[in-house]
Amino acid sequence: MDSKRRKPPVSILEIARAAGVSPATVSRAFNRPELLNPATRQHVMDVAGQHDFRPDRLGSSLRSGNTRTLGLVLPTLSNPVFADCFEGAEARASQSGYSVMMTVTHYDPALEAAAVHRLVGHRLEGLILTVANPRNSTILKALSHRGMAYVLAYNESAAHTCAAVDNRAAAQDMVAHLAQLGHRRIAFLSGPLALSDRARSRLTGARRTARQLTLAPITHYEMPTHTTADKALVADLMRTPDRPSALFCSNDLLAMDVISTLKALGHAVPEDISVAGFDGIRYGACMSPSLASIEAPGFEIGRTACHLLLQQIEHGGTRSEQVPHRLIAGASAGTITAGPARRLSRKTSC
Amino acid sequence: MDSKRRKPPVSILEIARAAGVSPATVSRAFNRPELLNPATRQHVMDVAGQHDFRPDRLGSSLRSGNTRTLGLVLPTLSNPVFADCFEGAEARASQSGYSVMMTVTHYDPALEAAAVHRLVGHRLEGLILTVANPRNSTILKALSHRGMAYVLAYNESAAHTCAAVDNRAAAQDMVAHLAQLGHRRIAFLSGPLALSDRARSRLTGARRTARQLTLAPITHYEMPTHTTADKALVADLMRTPDRPSALFCSNDLLAMDVISTLKALGHAVPEDISVAGFDGIRYGACMSPSLASIEAPGFEIGRTACHLLLQQIEHGGTRSEQVPHRLIAGASAGTITAGPARRLSRKTSC
DNA sequence: CTGAAAGCGCTAACAG
DNA sequence: CTGTTAGCGCTTTCAG
Numbered sequence: 001m002d003s004k005r006r007k008p009p010v011s012i013l014e015i016a017r018a019a020g021v022s023p024a025t026v027s028r029a030f031n032r033p034e035l036l037n038p039a040t041r042q043h044v045m046d047v048a049g050q051h052d053f054r055p056d057r058l059g060s061s062l063r064s065g066n067t068r069t070l071g072l073v074l075p076t077l078s079n080p081v082f083a084d085c086f087e088g089a090e091a092r093a094s095q096s097g098y099s100v101m102m103t104v105t106h107y108d109p110a111l112e113a114a115a116v117h118r119l120v121g122h123r124l125e126g127l128i129l130t131v132a133n134p135r136n137s138t139i140l141k142a143l144s145h146r147g148m149a150y151v152l153a154y155n156e157s158a159a160h161t162c163a164a165v166d167n168r169a170a171a172q173d174m175v176a177h178l179a180q181l182g183h184r185r186i187a188f189l190s191g192p193l194a195l196s197d198r199a200r201s202r203l204t205g206a207r208r209t210a211r212q213l214t215l216a217p218i219t220h221y222e223m224p225t226h227t228t229a230d231k232a233l234v235a236d237l238m239r240t241p242d243r244p245s246a247l248f249c250s251n252d253l254l255a256m257d258v259i260s261t262l263k264a265l266g267h268a269v270p271e272d273i274s275v276a277g278f279d280g281i282r283y284g285a286c287m288s289p290s291l292a293s294i295e296a297p298g299f300e301i302g303r304t305a306c307h308l309l310l311q312q313i314e315h316g317g318t319r320s321e322q323v324p325h326r327l328i329a330g331a332s333a334g335t336i337t338a339g340p341a342r343r344l345s346r347k348t349s350c
Numbered sequence: 351m352d353s354k355r356r357k358p359p360v361s362i363l364e365i366a367r368a369a370g371v372s373p374a375t376v377s378r379a380f381n382r383p384e385l386l387n388p389a390t391r392q393h394v395m396d397v398a399g400q401h402d403f404r405p406d407r408l409g410s411s412l413r414s415g416n417t418r419t420l421g422l423v424l425p426t427l428s429n430p431v432f433a434d435c436f437e438g439a440e441a442r443a444s445q446s447g448y449s450v451m452m453t454v455t456h457y458d459p460a461l462e463a464a465a466v467h468r469l470v471g472h473r474l475e476g477l478i479l480t481v482a483n484p485r486n487s488t489i490l491k492a493l494s495h496r497g498m499a500y501v502l503a504y505n506e507s508a509a510h511t512c513a514a515v516d517n518r519a520a521a522q523d524m525v526a527h528l529a530q531l532g533h534r535r536i537a538f539l540s541g542p543l544a545l546s547d548r549a550r551s552r553l554t555g556a557r558r559t560a561r562q563l564t565l566a567p568i569t570h571y572e573m574p575t576h577t578t579a580d581k582a583l584v585a586d587l588m589r590t591p592d593r594p595s596a597l598f599c600s601n602d603l604l605a606m607d608v609i610s611t612l613k614a615l616g617h618a619v620p621e622d623i624s625v626a627g628f629d630g631i632r633y634g635a636c637m638s639p640s641l642a643s644i645e646a647p648g649f650e651i652g653r654t655a656c657h658l659l660l661q662q663i664e665h666g667g668t669r670s671e672q673v674p675h676r677l678i679a680g681a682s683a684g685t686i687t688a689g690p691a692r693r694l695s696r697k698t699s700c
Numbered sequence: 701c702t703g704a705a706a707g708c709g710c711t712a713a714c715a716g
Numbered sequence: 717c718t719g720t721t722a723g724c725g726c727t728t729t730c731a732g
Contacts, residue, residue, distance in 0.1 A: 011709060022719045027711055057471045058412050059709025062724045077436055083427035099468055101451050118449055121407045256636055283633040286606055372703045377727055409725025412708045
């Protein structure tokens with residue numbers, strides 16, 4: 001039911017002819033209206049309107065050198081935290097007239113590289129990315145070698161511009177919280193550390209805090225994937241003699257799956273064991289028990305990353321910015337002594 | 351810490367010069383390698399590799415007319431169903447070498463129009479969109495007038511190419527399920543119908559089924575927004591003399607908020623009243639009670655929409671495709687007589 | 701199989 | 717304030 005097949009696109013020359021002016025004048029009517037006699041400008045715009053003409057960014061980009069397009073490279077949108085990140089970035093981008101091209105990498109460094117190359121081919125003006133590991137990243141090296149502006153989101157690195165929460169401090173807050181609930185044996189669960197510097201930082205922060213508070217050293221359990229629990233590993237963990245009384249998971253999706261796995265194994269949360277996550281996704285509030293977590297505000301991180309990127313593009317600064325996190329004391333982390341924790345507040349009720 | 355500022359981008363001419371061939375040959379090495387003497391091709395590719403050269407899509411697009419870019423216009427990524435839709439579409443797009451530009455509209459027709467105009471300026475080859483209302487949509491009219499390929503995702507319309515579930519049939523399945531549980535008074539809750547043809551179709555299907563099964567006529571409660579419950583409205587509803595025993599919500603996010611609101615008002619779900627959603631988001635399984643819903647597979651819808659779009663671009667067909675839905679019998683919809691429903695299966699355990 | 705030449709749609713210099 | 721000219725980087729006839 002396509003009424004017209006391949007409409008002949010109207011170009012700036014036809015508008016110029018129809019309006020009886022030069023193509024440059026038409027261009028100026030759209031891009032530097034202040035340079036034109038108001039009457040001329042109005043006339044050109046009228047003619048353009050009649051022809052439903054809007055300047056083609058392709059020609060414009062090629063000639064002027066700016067595509068008004070940003071790239072966004074994220075691990076996955078299945079994790080709400082990254083979906084929020086997109087929304088934040090896009091909100092800021094569109095505010096400055098930029099469009100955004102997005103792609104996901106599923107935490108795969110090979111896909112990361114391919115994705116970046118594909119996007120860069122479109123001559124983006126800048127890139128926001130969350131990479132597996134910013135240290136020695138060949139992608140980032142290639143980008144800065146090409147002089148391409150970029151900002152990391154979620155990743156923390158002194159060597160690059162980034163917008164992120166302080167993962168170590170956040171993990172510290174969670175461990176301190178667990179300690180306050182009476183926990184002295186805490187385990188840290190995550191996906192492959194090599195594929196997530198966030199998980200690594202959180203583990204570091206957690207371990208340091210455990211030392212400072214003279215808790216038992218934190219053991220680390222590495223799952224094969226970032227967001228699903230390995231049932232055998234969890235079962236093993238629960239069988240160890242001095243088993244932990246609290247499991248700190250490197251993200252909420254993993255925490256949710258860990259809780260589900262524990263239940264399937266016949267353990268009650270938080271009565272038998274406490275579980276905490278990281279990210280503060282809104283669905284955590286709807287679970288029962290509600291999920292204890294650290295809120296790492298995705299929208300804010302995306303917005304900030306985009307803001308820093310645009311600043312860098314327009315004014316050339318390369319300042320990083322830290323986004324504040326917040327402890328969410330959910331019911332999945334209970335006191336070590338008694339059963340379910342006292343009712344604890346969450347932002348979203350559910 | 352930017353090592354190089356504005357790197358002079360290497361162009362096809364420099365590669366041609368360096369390789370001692372014409373620019374046309376370099377172009378062919380990348381785009382029609384089969385036309386070249388293997389030795390020539392290899393030599394060109396070697397030189398290109400040394401210079402880290404990749405053809406600029408901008409020049410290429412302008413000359414050849416194809417940008418290898420698709421647009422995706424969705425209401426919001428906060429709803430996981432749309433996040434999945436992106437993933438499905440992008441997976442299919444990248445498989446054919448296409449990049450995707452995405453933007454969200456927050457269910458606002460004005461933003462929809464602006465978003466489409468901005469994207470179209472980039473000369474996308476096609477567009478996947480979920481609009482408020484495909485009937486009399488000026489945007490869709492403009493697109494087809496321009497001869498721009500597009501496919502609707504989630505929207506159902508005989509007048510346009512679309513990839514969607516059969517919303518009426520799906521609503522029918524849910525109402526039949528509720529009837530089977532003993533419910534005879536069902537209410538339908540949604541956001542503004544004018545801003546969602548899906549909600550409208552679901553209501554239509556629900557009403558028709560209620561008639562067919564000789565249930566009480568379905569009353570409709572319209573909330574001010576799509577995904578949050580209006581507390582006063584819910585309270586009113588619960589005070590009506592012949593109040594419904596089941597609430598069918600037009601999407602899962604709304605259902606979750608309705609359940610939360612009911613709990614806040616002191617009503618137990620499903621003991622006092624049953625609640626069902628629509629979309630089948632994975633978090634529904636993690637709630638307690640687990641959320642009864644209709645699975646409308648976002649990834650599949652996105653993938654299908656993109657597939658149809660690429661077909662249309664490459665071969666010119668305009669076939670629509672229906673994506674199968676599936677009833678999820680969650681615990682939030684219980685039998686009318688007894689308390690909590692018997693244990694019901696869900697795909698994802700949580 | 702390869703090269704020369706033209707031009708996609710637009711805008712930046714430079715004149716006037 | 718407006719027009720003329722040139723050319724962004726690439727691909728595509730058309731010749732050889």
